Amino acid sequence: MAYTVGQVARAARVTVRTLHHYDEIGLLRPGGRTPAGYRRYDEADLDRLQLIRYYRELGFPLEEIAEILDDPDSDPVAHLRRQHELLSGRIGKLQEMVAAIEHAMEARTLGIQLTPEERFEVFGDFDPDEHAEEAEQRWGDTEAYRQSQERAGHYSKEDWLRNKAENEDWGRRFVALMDSGAPADGPEAMALAEEHRQLITKWWYDCSYEIHTGLADMYVADPRFTAYFETLRPGMAAYLNEAIHANAITRA
Amino acid sequence: MAYTVGQVARAARVTVRTLHHYDEIGLLRPGGRTPAGYRRYDEADLDRLQLIRYYRELGFPLEEIAEILDDPDSDPVAHLRRQHELLSGRIGKLQEMVAAIEHAMEARTLGIQLTPEERFEVFGDFDPDEHAEEAEQRWGDTEAYRQSQERAGHYSKEDWLRNKAENEDWGRRFVALMDSGAPADGPEAMALAEEHRQLITKWWYDCSYEIHTGLADMYVADPRFTAYFETLRPGMAAYLNEAIHANAITRA
């Protein structure tokens, strides 16, 4: 069974030009040609093109793909296996990016300023030694700097004010609940935790129970977030953390 | 607080040249310059660069990023929100690709040939009508074609033979179990299901319980896979499916 460039292009969702290019640079030479010079692709070519597409999707340069594919030491299965790993890695990285976005959004709502490193942390590993030491000199006394910048955030719009009002209203009711002595895993605390989750969903993004517990853990893990809640009411970070977890468990 | 190009470049994990480029094309103009002409970046520039990096990671061209960022109708939060959605979408797509890879690997182990469309299905939506009708003419009578190609697979190597032997051994024992009249959710069936999972892990990729049940469902959903198991022993596809599910539930 042989296919023309156009057929292959449509099936593989690439342009004819791309196939020409791959032919030119020797990455994917069609199995043969017709007397008139038309390219004829066979099954083996499709196999190869499939692998090429996956490697491209993963960001490999064409030359490197050619090397990988022409390596006699790796059979077709090895490629699939490898791509499986690479894809899993990519997914993990993207999930980190999602977490970073959530972190950034949460920081904004509370008016907390992130350090330059934190903003870009997710974009790659860099020498942690270099970081730990240089950070102090390069970005100044970060803690003091943060304090000064805190709540200086980047507000905008009118919605923003309503959002803030709703948040503060929720905060007052939450503090009142704590003062009442109600348990953190009781129905009232869980109700307010749920309301918190829905406030996030309403104003920011679709906050699942999983994401919500992730945020809750950050509230007690990241000192700046902890500090924020502790200023509202001592013990609030831990109390809120427990309430969110209790809520997530019973609702999910 | 102002930063030099070098500082920003290190923090954001881009090159100085890239920042120069962004300045040139107007995508990211530094907040100011020193008397000597040195670029000085401020916090707002870092904010913007962070967004740029995320959009780039998502494959947006620079010009489009500029448009998006300079759109007065979308505040900073809207960007984060948007990126959150886009990232989630990307993750979903990659997960489909992983599933496709697993599908391809499984097809290979059983010597089943995929159609050209199936190979590239994951790379984008295309008109399903066009597909359903044209597929028949363009790729020939697919069912007959598949039959003829079945088991003509792409074998290689020596490991391959050992793998095959182990698989067949497992198959014999599984058929024997079925003949014994043991229930599909009984301990022996679950033990063989577990062994199946570990064979995949040993020879192909790390097969979690989740992936395993996904495969099991494919065995009864995709007629070609069903056919394969049914030739070994009528009723085997459904029986194996149940065993795998039972195993996954009790072990996980």
Add this chain to the structure above:
DNA sequence: GCTTGACCCTCACGCAGCGGGAGGCGGGAG
């Protein structure tokens, strides 16, 4: 006050990975 080394500046050319068009041949349907 002078050197040194790390950092900054502005051109300017180059390269990958195609996009897109020009100009021309091939082939099957009518």
Add this chain to the structure above:
DNA sequence: CTCCCGCCTCCCGCTGCGTGAGGGTCAAGC
């Protein structure tokens, strides 16, 4: 025999930087 679509081979253009060349700058140390 003609029409039209699909194929062919140049070839120029674009994006997103990499990589110097050639030359100023600034903080540190002597």
